[in-house]
């Protein structure tokens with residue numbers, strides 16, 4: 001009985017060790033990815049399993065640098081549409097996010113600004 005228990009214990013240890021090593025490798029790759037990508041990839045966090053978000057998606061809705069919400073709100077109704085996964089995806093009209101294809105949510109300029117600042121984006 002004791003022998004079997006010992007064997008199970010050592011198997012568990014091996015599995016545990018390799019899991020930890022695999023995890024360490026994965027997070028190291030993540031860190032590198034983050035460093036080269038600057039601040040653009042901090043939105044959804046890395047642990048949600050959405051796969052690799054393509055960095056080469058180009059759209060006028062993806063805002064970069066200092067975001068000027070007043071300028072985006074072209075019709076001056078005080079509201080814009082913002083992706084809840086990619087905070088820098090903002091449009092003045094209804095639509096889908098070009099990055100994650102989620103429907104953009106209608107928010108006030110103040111809410112949009114709040115979301116951006118909380119997630120490390122610069123707002124004018």
Ligand SMILES: [Zn+2]
Pocket residue numbers: 083084085086089097098099100101102
């Ligand atoms: Zn999105």
